[in-house]
Each structure stands twice: as structure tokens, then as C-alpha cells.
Amino acid sequence: MVYTRKNQRDLTSAERRKFVSAVLELKRSGVYDEFVRTHIDYYVSDGDGEQRLAHMAPSFLPWHRKFLLEFERALRRIDPTVSVPYWDWTRDNTPAASLWSDDFMGGNGRRGDLQVMTGPFAYAGGRWTVKHNMTEGRFLTRDFGRPRAPITLPTKAQLDEVMRETVYDVAPWNSTSASGFRNRLEGWAPGRGNDRFRIHNRVHRWVGGLMLGGASVNDPVFWLHHSFVDLLWSRWQQRNPRAGYLPAQPPPLGDSQYGRIAARDEQMEPWGVTPAQMLDHSAIYRYV
Amino acid sequence: MIVPRRVALRSLFTVAVAAFTGGALARIATTPPARPDPRVDRSGDFPADLFDEMYGGRRIQARTTPAGVPEVRVDGRPLHLMRCADGGYLTPIDHYQTCPTPLAATRAAVDELGSAPLSRFAAAHGAGPGGSPRGLHT
Numbered sequence: 001m002v003y004t005r006k007n008q009r010d011l012t013s014a015e016r017r018k019f020v021s022a023v024l025e026l027k028r029s030g031v032y033d034e035f036v037r038t039h040i041d042y043y044v045s046d047g048d049g050e051q052r053l054a055h056m057a058p059s060f061l062p063w064h065r066k067f068l069l070e071f072e073r074a075l076r077r078i079d080p081t082v083s084v085p086y087w088d089w090t091r092d093n094t095p096a097a098s099l100w101s102d103d104f105m106g107g108n109g110r111r112g113d114l115q116v117m118t119g120p121f122a123y124a125g126g127r128w129t130v131k132h133n134m135t136e137g138r139f140l141t142r143d144f145g146r147p148r149a150p151i152t153l154p155t156k157a158q159l160d161e162v163m164r165e166t167v168y169d170v171a172p173w174n175s176t177s178a179s180g181f182r183n184r185l186e187g188w189a190p191g192r193g194n195d196r197f198r199i200h201n202r203v204h205r206w207v208g209g210l211m212l213g214g215a216s217v218n219d220p221v222f223w224l225h226h227s228f229v230d231l232l233w234s235r236w237q238q239r240n241p242r243a244g245y246l247p248a249q250p251p252p253l254g255d256s257q258y259g260r261i262a263a264r265d266e267q268m269e270p271w272g273v274t275p276a277q278m279l280d281h282s283a284i285y286r287y288v
Numbered sequence: 289m290i291v292p293r294r295v296a297l298r299s300l301f302t303v304a305v306a307a308f309t310g311g312a313l314a315r316i317a318t319t320p321p322a323r324p325d326p327r328v329d330r331s332g333d334f335p336a337d338l339f340d341e342m343y344g345g346r347r348i349q350a351r352t353t354p355a356g357v358p359e360v361r362v363d364g365r366p367l368h369l370m371r372c373a374d375g376g377y378l379t380p381i382d383h384y385q386t387c388p389t390p391l392a393a394t395r396a397a398v399d400e401l402g403s404a405p406l407s408r409f410a411a412a413h414g415a416g417p418g419g420s421p422r423g424l425h426t
Contacts, residue, residue: 134406
């Protein structure tokens with residue numbers, strides 16, 4: 001049975017409540033923190049010669065598609081009516097958006113220590129103690145719009161430009177790939193100041209706090225952000241039906257990316273699935 | 289003036305070791321230049337040769353390891369510095385910004401750190417497929 005993923009702004013209050021309850025139950029059971037740990041363990045940058053699967057690599061999109069599916073499966077074991085909603089940050093692009101209300105994601109961090117004080121994920125509520133973190137901080141942090149060097153969320157026009165790319169990815173298959181849908185959506189760009197942060201990366205920076213680091217999964221809005229990134233890939237696939245995942249073949253011996261990235265039919269850890277197996281989600285879920 | 293400062297730091301380190309451990313002194317005397325065992329946390333003895341300054345209320349230090357890789361401490365705790373294909377560096381605190389130098393990346397991390405000390409994940413980060421966390425301090 002194919003289920004739907006909805007825009008978070010269209011959820012009923014009952015749907016919001018059910019999603020939050022399932023996430024809190026996953027946290028209580030300890031399973032949520034396993035997802036946090038997986039994301040920490042798979043963050044590898046592209047200048048150290050190691051294999052990269054989750055970021056700065058062609059498999060950024062299929063790796064996160066599988067990551068979301070596993071999370072959603074865990075949620076649906078708790079409540080089969082729940083799915084991961086998406087946050088269209090071109091539309092709901094201010095701290096006043098209902099996304100951040102007290103019955104859903106909660107609000108911004110306070111000044112000083114950036115601690116989120118409102119909503120179900122506030123530390124004081126007792127149900128959201130951060131376990132795996134880059135610091136010994138135990139509370140969720142946010143810093144909307146990065147007041148020290150203000151940044152805005154990506155605009156529709158900026159996103160449309162990326163959606164016009166017609167090739168999935170290009171050599172050298174990393175954060176320096178000058179074109180291709182994957183790197184432009186992931187959002188690595190040369191330049192100075194806030195212009196360096198594009199699309200997906202820019203959203204992590206706009207939310208700030210824990211969303212900025214390796215432990216970003218500790219902020220539940222991570223899933224709503226990546227649900228929208230996955231929607232964008234899905235729509236791009238529909239628009240470019242003949243533009244398959246690249247590279248189709250592994251880079252040859254002698255290539256700087258040899259053994260470092262997942263080609264179309266190579267397995268992605270920790271699940272052992274290939275990018276090719278993640279290309280079609282239509283039998284599992286669809287976006288509305 | 290990097291060289292005199294490095295010499296001065298090394299001398300300080302030798303004095304510190306001599307004051308506490310006679311056995312280590314003998315080893316240093318026969319195997320110059322003295323370098324601490326990288327697997328042991330000696331945050332008090334960290335021979336910073338790249339930078340050592342106060343920034344944002346934190347002491348940030350970096351040295352070059354014997355392998356030629358920069359190694360960073362924030363208030364004595366290790367911070368994993370990752371190389372990027374554009375020649376820059378990023379840290380697990382600020383994942384979405386590559387910085388031109390280890391110093392810039394460390395300052396960027398401190399900017400986003402808040403008030404809490406670094407955890408072990410900040411040092412042992414990016415296990416890769418099937419492995420336990422890497423890093424000097426697991």
C-alpha cells in the first residue's frame with residue numbers, strides 16, 4: 001500500500017500530534033539515537049582519501065533516501081498512519097511559520113546558549129535529551145538566520161535554477177563538481193560569505209545550532225528538511241526520465257575517486273543497497 | 289616568528305616532562321626531537337606549532353603531527369579537522385563550511401560551539417562502513 005508524504009503546513013493538528021508522538025516514542029526507546037549515530041559515523045569529507053557515501057558524493061541523494069525510509073519504517077512500526085512530512089523552505093521561510101509552533105517542532109534557541117525552550121523537543125520537557133553530540137551539551141540548539149552573519153533560506157528562484165540541471169552528477173563527483181543536479185542541490189559552492197552556502201547546505205546553516213554539525217539528526221526538523229530534498233530529487237527524476245544516476249560505472253584505477261564513491265550498482269553501507277535500487281520510490285510512498 | 293616559538297615550546301615541554309617523569313627524560317635525551325605519544329591525551333603538554341591563542345573565550349591550539357597532518361585542540365580537547373577537495377578544512381561542529389586554513393576552521397567551530405566542552409565524537413568522527421569511530425582519542 002503506497003502511503004503519502006505531505007507538506008507539513010497541510011497537516012491537521014491530529015496529524016501533527018501523531019508525528020510528534022511517534023518521534024518521541026522512538027527517542028524513548030533508544031532507536032532515534034541510533035539514527036543520530038549513523039549520520040555521525042558516515043560524515044566523511046572529500047579531501048582525506050576515504051570512501052564517501054552520505055555527503056560530498058553522488059550517493060548523497062540515494063543514501064539519504066534510504067536513511068529516511070529506515071526512519072519512517074521505524075516510525076510506522078509505532079504508528080502505521082504516520083509518514084515523514086516535508087518542509088518547503090522556499091515557502092515557509094520565516095521563524096513565524098507554523099512549523100516552529102509549540103505543538104510541532106518548537107521554536108528558535110534562546111540567546112546565549114541557543115537552547116530551544118519551547119515545544120516537545122525542549123530539554124526541560126524531559127523527553128528530548130541529546131545523547132550523541134559533538135559537544136557535551138545535552139539540549140537541542142537552534143540559531144535561526146544566523147544573526148551574527150544573517151542568512152536567508154533558499155528562494156524559489158534559486159531552487160528553480162538548480163532544478164534546470166539536466167545531468168545528475170559530474171566528475172570529480174565531490175563538493176567541487178562545477179555542475180550537475182546533485183552537487184548544486186547539496187549546495188557546495190565557491191565564493192565568499194553566505195554565497196558559499198546554497199540550497200540544502202544553506203538550510204542547515206539557517207536553522208543553525210545542532211543542525212549545523214555532524215549531529216544534525218538530533219534536531220527532528222532534519223527529517224522534514226531531507227523529506228523536501230528527496231521530493232526535489234523525485235521531481236527532478238520525473239522531469240529528466242532519461243538522466244540516470246551517475247556515475248554508472250565505478251571510476252577506474254588511477255582516478256582520484258577510485259574506490260571512494262558509490263557507482264550506480266555498488267552497495268551503500270550500512271544497508272547494502274545500491275543507488276539503482278533507490279531510484280524508484282513509487283511503490284512505497286509518493287509526495288502530495 | 290615560528291621557529292623560536294616552537295623551540296621555546298619544546299623546551300617548556302621538556303622541562304615539564306623532566307619535572308614529573310625521569311624515565312621519559314631519558315627517552316627524550318636519546319630520541320630528539322621529543323614528541324608526545326599521540327594516543328595519550330596530554331592536553332597540558334600539547335606542543336602547538338601551528339597556532340595557540342584564545343578565541344571566543346576558548347583556548348585553541350594546533351600542531352602538525354609526525355604524519356604532517358594538523359591536529360587541533362579546543363580547551364585541551366581534540367577537534368577533528370577534515371580536509372576538503374577544494375583544499376580547505378571543515379570540522380564536525382560546522383559541517384557546511386569549508387575554511388581556507390586550520391585556524392579559520394577552528395575559529396568557525398568555536399563560533400558555533402556554544403558553551404559546552406567538546407565530546408569524544410568531535411575527535412572520533414566518521415567511522416565509515418562497518419568500522420568503529422576513527423580518531424586519536426576513541
